Amino acid sequence: xxxxxxxxxxxxxxxxxxxxxxxxxxxxxxxxxxxxxxxxxxxxxxxxxxxxxxxxxxxxxxxxxxxxxxxxxxxxxxxxxxxxxxxxxxxxxxxxxxxxxxxxxxxxxxxxxxxxxxxxxxxxxxxxxxxxxxxxxxxxxxxxxxxxxxxxxxxxxxxxxxxxxxxxxxxxxxxxxxxxxxxxxxxxxxxxxxxxxxxxxxxxxxxxxxxxxxxxxxxxxxxxxxxxxxxxxxxxxxxxxxxxxxxxxxxxxxxxxxxxxxxxxxxxxxxxxxxxxxxxxxxxxxxxxxxxxxxxxxxxxxxxxxxxxxxxxxxxxxxxxxxxxxxxxxxxxxxxxxxx
Amino acid sequence: xxxxxxxxxxxxxxxxxxxxxxxxxxxxxxxxxxxxxxxxxxxxxxxxxxxxxxxxxxxxxxxxxxxxxxxxxxxxxxxxxxxxxxxxxxxxxxxxxxxxxxxxxxxxxxxxxxxxxxxxxxxxxxxxxxxxxxxxxxxxxxxxxxxxxxxxxxxxxxxxxxxxxxxxxxxxxxxxxxxxxxxxxxxxxxxxxxxxxxxxxxxxxxxxxxxxxxxxxxxxxxxxxxxxxxxxxxxxxxxxxxxxxxxxxxxxxxxxxxxxxxxxxxxxxxxxxxxxxxxxxxxxxxxxxxxxxxxxxxxxxxxxxxxxxxxxxxxxxxxxxxxxxxxxxxxxxxxxxxxx
DNA sequence: ATCAACAATCATAATCGTTTTCATGACACA
DNA sequence: TGTGTCATGAAAACGATTATGATTGTTGAT
Numbered sequence: 001x002x003x004x005x006x007x008x009x010x011x012x013x014x015x016x017x018x019x020x021x022x023x024x025x026x027x028x029x030x031x032x033x034x035x036x037x038x039x040x041x042x043x044x045x046x047x048x049x050x051x052x053x054x055x056x057x058x059x060x061x062x063x064x065x066x067x068x069x070x071x072x073x074x075x076x077x078x079x080x081x082x083x084x085x086x087x088x089x090x091x092x093x094x095x096x097x098x099x100x101x102x103x104x105x106x107x108x109x110x111x112x113x114x115x116x117x118x119x120x121x122x123x124x125x126x127x128x129x130x131x132x133x134x135x136x137x138x139x140x141x142x143x144x145x146x147x148x149x150x151x152x153x154x155x156x157x158x159x160x161x162x163x164x165x166x167x168x169x170x171x172x173x174x175x176x177x178x179x180x181x182x183x184x185x186x187x188x189x190x191x192x193x194x195x196x197x198x199x200x201x202x203x204x205x206x207x208x209x210x211x212x213x214x215x216x217x218x219x220x221x222x223x224x225x226x227x228x229x230x231x232x233x234x235x236x237x238x239x240x241x242x243x244x245x246x247x248x249x250x251x252x253x254x255x256x257x258x259x260x261x262x263x264x265x266x267x268x269x270x271x272x273x274x275x276x277x278x279x280x281x282x283x284x285x286x287x288x289x290x291x292x293x294x295x296x297x298x299x300x301x302x303x304x305x306x307x308x309x310x311x312x313x314x315x316x317x318x319x320x321x322x323x324x325x326x327x328x329x330x331x332x333x334x335x336x337x338x339x340x
Numbered sequence: 341x342x343x344x345x346x347x348x349x350x351x352x353x354x355x356x357x358x359x360x361x362x363x364x365x366x367x368x369x370x371x372x373x374x375x376x377x378x379x380x381x382x383x384x385x386x387x388x389x390x391x392x393x394x395x396x397x398x399x400x401x402x403x404x405x406x407x408x409x410x411x412x413x414x415x416x417x418x419x420x421x422x423x424x425x426x427x428x429x430x431x432x433x434x435x436x437x438x439x440x441x442x443x444x445x446x447x448x449x450x451x452x453x454x455x456x457x458x459x460x461x462x463x464x465x466x467x468x469x470x471x472x473x474x475x476x477x478x479x480x481x482x483x484x485x486x487x488x489x490x491x492x493x494x495x496x497x498x499x500x501x502x503x504x505x506x507x508x509x510x511x512x513x514x515x516x517x518x519x520x521x522x523x524x525x526x527x528x529x530x531x532x533x534x535x536x537x538x539x540x541x542x543x544x545x546x547x548x549x550x551x552x553x554x555x556x557x558x559x560x561x562x563x564x565x566x567x568x569x570x571x572x573x574x575x576x577x578x579x580x581x582x583x584x585x586x587x588x589x590x591x592x593x594x595x596x597x598x599x600x601x602x603x604x605x606x607x608x609x610x611x612x613x614x615x616x617x618x619x620x621x622x623x624x625x626x627x628x629x630x631x632x633x634x635x636x637x638x639x640x641x642x643x644x645x646x647x648x649x650x651x652x653x654x655x656x657x658x659x660x661x662x663x664x665x666x667x668x669x670x671x672x673x674x675x676x677x678x679x680x
Numbered sequence: 681a682t683c684a685a686c687a688a689t690c691a692t693a694a695t696c697g698t699t700t701t702c703a704t705g706a707c708a709c710a
Numbered sequence: 711t712g713t714g715t716c717a718t719g720a721a722a723a724c725g726a727t728t729a730t731g732a733t734t735g736t737t738g739a740t
Binding site for chain 1: 341343391392395401424438451454455479483598601629630
């Protein structure tokens with residue numbers, strides 16, 4: 001059905017070897033006239049090489065795999081954009097897989113990507129601390145690495161491998177200190193999934209800031225939910241019902257913060273006048289919310305780009321872990337508590 | 341390096357053929373004891389089949405290609421999500437490519453996807469009316485189809501093939517009638533790239549509503565820019581400088597509308613009190629803007645899902661084009677003009 | 681001028697890891 | 711004992727790359 005190299009060779013009146021030499025390598029060792037005949041024949045027949053045949057004989061491909069939670073989540077779509085930028089600059093095709101943080105699906109995808117003999121896999125947004133699947137995943141990844149594959153993580157994981165890690169702890173601590181500096185003493189937290197390292201790190205950093213100021217964060221001030229607008233919305237509704245006296249809310253990521261703002265708006269609570277709200281990530285929309293969201297910038301695209309770079313260029317010999325700083329972004333959604 | 345089928349066969353003490361029968365097909369015609377030996381051998385060696393070898397002999401793959409403008413644009417990330425849902429339910433791997441609406445890059449990617457022998461390609465968001473590249477793209481796609489590939493478009497294109505098309509004209513007309521009904525007579529438009537069918541259709545639909553009401557839309561009321569927040573921001577700044585008397589702005593998509601809102605906010609113009617703003621697409625963030633954006637809902641994820649379905653199930657015999665309705669979403673950013 | 685040696689090109693064939701056709705052998709049943 | 715059935719193995723694809731061997735032409739020496 002499809003045009004093959006031997007079709008091209010036949011039409012050009014040369015052997016397979018010659019045609020291959022012309023089309024694949026720098027055509028070294030083929031006279032100009034033959035080379036031209038091959039090139040025109042390929043052009044006329046609209047020859048497209050079979051990447052699988054090439055992969056088979058070369059024992060390597062130019063495709064890379066990416067495992068994210070969900071491409072339509074702004075955090076991951078930014079990360080993916082960074083990955084794509086580097087990958088396409090390096091002439092690599094990207095296979096994107098949505099795991100939806102389902103460990104089973106994650107395992108399946110890694111298996112599929114291994115079957116595709118991808119050069120490298122970038123894992124972003126699993127980071128689930130689930131012993132059972134962690135081990136299976138680790139086993140899979142080890143085998144992949146043993147067979148010559150490269151791995152890079154975006155975010156802190158419990159598995160070993162090259163990684164690009166944002167300073168979640170530091171960012172959250174800065175956020176906490178800022179709220180403390182604004183005299184907030186009763187703070188609610190809308191957190192993400194318990195098992196996620198991101199949740200833990202941000203919670204830890206935030207708590208450390210409160211502790212150094214001698215401020216308590218009772219467990220009932222923390223609501224756990226999933227990292228989504230809907231999760232943030234529901235959790236916030238419960239939170240303000242349970243602890244109505246809070247003067248500030250820390251949403252562990254911006255999607256959640258959007259839900260928080262929606263819930264507060266619905267209850268007629270004015271932000272930041274009655275309650276200050278802060279988020280995390282600085283997704284592109286954060287500044288377009290009203291009030292514009294005070295948050296911590298995580299260099300999402302940069303992280304993706306660096307992870308892809310590590311995965312493509314790493315020698316595999318030594319473990320490379322890059323820590324990227326986060327930055328406090330002051331906007332209108334958080335203000336000092338006015339003395340009443 | 342990697343474990344191959346013959347490794348498995350050797351360890352199980354069977355022939356290659358038997359091992360293949362067990363692992364690939366429904367193991368029909370292999371006795372239980374041999375089958376078990378093969379399965380345990382595969383398990384112990386952690387065998388992962390080489391997808392390229394399979395693709396080579398089967399002359400087909402289980403991967404599909406997706407060509408979008410940019411995965412980090414909410415419109416396309418929603419479309420991609422729909423595509424992913426259907427693809428992964430059908431056991432297909434998805435290769436996502438960002439064309440950034442660059443025709444050259446688009447051609448390159450189609451070529452790469454053809455080399456990968458993908459089953460199907462879903463094209464979303466090219467729709468560029470550029471004769472020169474259109475023809476080349478059409479040629480490429482025809483060859484792909486001729487060699488057994490399947491194609492589906494998301495959005496109206498100038499190329500023939502199965503397609504899922506939102507009712508941009510009808511949606512824009514409804515939006516126009518609504519603004520007319522609200523007594524707006526001086527309306528500005530922030531449009532997308534001139535060559536995009538989406539721009540044209542939305543502009544046409546909107547104009548038709550104004551024409552039927554006998555309202556003029558002078559050329560200087562229309563600013564063309566690219567479909568982005570920044571584009572919308574800049575274009576709006578120019579627009580309100582050029583035609584300060586307008587009472588409503590139609591942004592041709594929600595990203596642009598976000599830029600429009602930002603520009604107006606910066607100028608101290610209150611929406612909707614002084615100027616009404618409407619968008620198009622109903623991206624997830626539209627309702628979280630302040631004021632919440634009146635817009636037209638385009639079923640983005642649904643479109644992606646249907647396009648993928650067409651690409652996977654279509655018989656290739658008859659051309660299938662699905663038109664999906666759009667829906668006016670009334671929110672707070674547009675209000676009737678109050679008599680002054 | 682002729683022949684050997686060598687360089688430059690090209691063709692043949694092996695190879696990658698599967699699937700699948702075809703052949704073979706065993707077994708059971710009549 | 712012959713025949714049909716069934717499990718199994720040997721081998722030929724699939725489409726490319728590339729090592730190896732063959733052929734041609736060129737050059738230098740005698």
